[in-house]
Amino acid sequence: MFPKKIMTFFLAAAFLYACSCSLPHDSEMWTVMSWNVQNLFDGIDDGSEYPEFDPGSDDWNERLYQRRLDRTGEVISATGSGAADLVILQELEKPEILDDLIAGPLAGSRFRWRLSVPGYSIIRCGILSCYPLRDVQVVDCGSYGIRPLRPVLAFTVDTPGGAVRVVAGHWKSPRDGRAATENARCREAAAIRVLVEPLLLENPETDVLIIGDLNTPGDGLVRPAALAPWDPDIDENNDEAELYRTDLPEGAGIRNGLPVFFDPEPDPARGSKGSYWYKDDWDRPDRALLSRGLIHTPGLVFKSCRTVPDIAGDELGRPVRWVSDWEEGYSDHLPLLLEFDISSDDE
Numbered sequence: 032m033f034p035k036k037i038m039t040f041f042l043a044a045a046f047l048y049a050c051s052c053s054l055p056h057d058s059e060m061w062t063v064m065s066w067n068v069q070n071l072f073d074g075i076d077d078g079s080e081y082p083e084f085d086p087g088s089d090d091w092n093e094r095l096y097q098r099r100l101d102r103t104g105e106v107i108s109a110t111g112s113g114a115a116d117l118v119i120l121q122e123l124e125k126p127e128i129l130d131d132l133i134a135g136p137l138a139g140s141r142f143r144w145r146l147s148v149p150g151y152s153i154i155r156c157g158i159l160s161c162y163p164l165r166d167v168q169v170v171d172c173g174s175y176g177i178r179p180l181r182p183v184l185a186f187t188v189d190t191p192g193g194a195v196r197v198v199a200g201h202w203k204s205p206r207d208g209r210a211a212t213e214n215a216r217c218r219e220a221a222a223i224r225v226l227v228e229p230l231l232l233e234n235p236e237t238d239v240l241i242i243g244d245l246n247t248p249g250d251g252l253v254r255p256a257a258l259a260p261w262d263p264d265i266d267e268n269n270d271e272a273e274l275y276r277t278d279l280p281e282g283a284g285i286r287n288g289l290p291v292f293f294d295p296e297p298d299p300a301r302g303s304k305g306s307y308w309y310k311d312d313w314d315r316p317d318r319a320l321l322s323r324g325l326i327h328t329p330g331l332v333f334k335s336c337r338t339v340p341d342i343a344g345d346e347l348g349r350p351v352r353w354v355s356d357w358e359e360g361y362s363d364h365l366p367l368l369l370e371f372d373i374s375s376d377d378e
Contacts, residue, residue: 059373061162061190061331064115065317066366067201067244068103069353070154072096072124073131079153080124083355095355097135100128102353102361104136107159109342110368114140117188118159121201121244123147129157152181156199156243163189170222175203175215183222192331192373193238196230198223200243202257209253216247216257220273231290231322238331239322241274241292244364246316249276249294258318261291276320280333283323292320295336297367303338306365308349317367331371338365 072084074093084091108114114137123129126147133142137159146158148169158164166187172180185198200223203215223241230237251259251272259272261282276294277283283293297303297315305313319336326333340348343361353360 060334061117061192061371061373062110062115063117063119063240063242063319063369063371064107064110064366065119065121065199065242065244065319066106067121067317067362067364068123069362069364070122070124071099071103071120071128073128081153084124090355095358098358099353100131101136102359104132106339106343106361106366107132107137108140110339110366114142115368116141116161116190117197118142119197119199119242120157120159122154123157124154125149126155126157129159132159146184146186148182148184152179154201155181156184156201158184158186158199160188162191165189168226170226172219172222175212180215180219183219183226185226190331190373192371195238195240195325195331196227198226198239198241200241200245202244202246204246209247213253213255213257216245217255217273220257224273227322228290231285232288235285235290235322236324236327237322238324239290239292240325241320242318242367242369244316245318247318248315249318258320261286261289274320276318280321280326283321283326290322292322293326293333294318294320295333295369298335298337301335301337302340302348303336304340304348306338306350306367307363317364319367319369325371328374330374332374334370334372336367336369339368340365342366 072080074086074096076086129145141161142159144160144164146164148155164186168185170183181201183200188195202219203212205212227239247258249258254271256272258274261275261277275291277291280293283291305315306317307314325331343365345351350363350365351360352363
């Protein structure tokens, strides 16, 4: 559908830091959090900010930025048992915000590695990790109109359960209509497919995690689709999407030469209804796509997926979005939290 010759920038194009903190303690679990933090801008006037976060106006300043940093750090610190091992944030203005988090509300945390990408769009992804990051790739996805699409950020994390190839993304919003914007999301999904498909065709048991704010329900109702359900009974239509998902863990794997990923539903028994409240209803733009290797032993084995409304939600579990006039709130998205057990060959 789209050209597969995609320009890839390696480590020199990214900000990858390793501080002198001690390595994380031994664990029998690896946890991942993905969270769209709703436009986290700093207090420096660069001239490229969204109007509501422009330090040159009366709406935004350094004090409000520090307040937002504290609120963001509060959620990250409270997620899981003291913080997830890998945190993937969307909508950071610049990579240096990760530095401010580590120097401020997350001081003393186990996040020894952090990664982000300068340039491209106004907002970007940022990565915090307790375990080593390596083999970074940054893929340009082109533009939507006059604005650049956010790049795909891929890296390997060396977890206690083995190496995982992680691909973090923040796809184009459907605000202008799903049909009108699906072409942009297809380009973003195609960039991911080029990165992960060769790995999985060579070894279907490779641990691959695609995660982020993908801005799609993944139903495939708009075709060609960025993400669609795999239908084993309609193989002739399975070439009309870039990436394929399944609700069933046993459905993940290579199907007719194409990778199919397990897309776990956040557990309603643990308070999860969705990650985004829109037009008085729940939506789930935030997704995690797991390869077969992350479901089977040995190594990392998927345990659970949930949102965390008890941290960043109101009394009904809905996201408490940041409102500058009130100097309160967190984000218009809830964090998505995944847990993986670490197993051995003899389990």
